Amino acid sequence: MYSLNSVSLDINQGQIFGLLGPNGAGKTTLISLLCGLIKPTSGHFSIDDLNYSNHASKIKKIIGVVPQEYALYPTLTARENLHYFGSMYGLKGNHLKDKVIETLDLLGLLKFADKRIDTFSGGMKRRVNLIAGILHNPKVLFLDEPTVGVDVHSKNAIINYLKVLNQNGTTIIYTSHHLAEAEDFCTNIAILDQGQIYAKGTPKALIDATENARNLEDVFISLTGKELRDDV
Template identity: 85%
Template sequence: MQPIIKIESLSKKYKDADLYSLNDFSLNIYEGQIFGLLGPNGAGKTTLISMLCGLVKPTSGYFSINDLNYTDHSSKIKKIIGVVPQEYALYPTLTARENLHYFGSMYGLKGSYLKDKVVETLDLLGLLKFADKRIETFSGGMKRRVNLIAGILHNPKVLFLDEPTVGVDVHSKNAIIDYLKLLNEQGTTIIYTSHHLAEAEDFCTNIAILDQGSIYAQGTPSGLIASTAEAGNLEDVFISLTGKNLRDGI
């Protein structure tokens, strides 16, 4: 089976930085996986996602998505990926419907298809009755759900998620995770980052634990737990590999 994302010796060193944020990084992610990229602050997760989404240029190395290499096909890659950032990418004075029609049009969607898609996804995530309310009136969990919809209207083949449930209540969290599982069952490969290790243990089919720009361990959640001495859950594995030191920084 060919990987849907193939990364070979990818490195990134930012201008004036002393160290590489990502160092000779290689990884294969296969179609249909829910792949968790986990690591402490500064591990390289955001840098990796930013490069795969075309927001940051690698210092060296190679990657391809769906057999499209980034150097020759960056515009084609952007059409088949969805990105849901941690920060809300929404216009607060517009309604949920207006926001989603705008983002859908940016993907080239229009007419009755876009209208019906917006209604369908708002309904699935329990937001249809709030469709014509301004985003600035929404709770954090409601904004998080609209933020997710904005990234998946065009039915991406690969979906990148950065902390998709951060700061939300348990009901919104469950609605988001259930919808993401549905998308995955329908064929979307998901790349997920989070600090919620219990959530990642339940949600992800495969995981890579990163630190200092490199992979420390990779496998299924159950496999990683079984192979780590005295580990009862994914958090135990994480602490065993990355240590207990605080990672505060400025």
């Protein structure tokens, strides 16, 4: 994993911003910094005009985080998990109950609400994982590989739901190795490698600016090379 080196980004409200790069490029480090999971050793950033140095607690209240690993309790039901995470965001009573039912229904999981998470398929767990991060209607949502390892139907349900969230005002910052998905999903993209930003812009602008590029994958290979990035 690379340290970040002079990374400078402006992400505007309402964007779906993709952070793309090979394994170890610095994507997870950058998201971890912006979420407050690790502290920067230099530099600064702000979210919704709140500077992290002075307003870290306020920032945490307006962001949602959906990690790549399932952040769920396997022996609890979907409903129990979501009530627990919702209460951590300060939701309670009928508002929390109704929000859990609404989101489970929208993602096709309501009939499984009282089943234990350890009986769920990967795609079902991924959808519950997403719900846990958005119950409080965050202004900014961080997603680390939200569709990794899921079936086509679950992937479609997740992407469509995220598009609705975005249309309703949530800014989305997203990492993925699925470049075709990112090309279709993201309004803007930054490609990172070795802790630095190699290119940023809309998917179309990046494709147009890269010689012989037909799609975002061609851009990615052109910028980061063909060398394998195996890591142990």
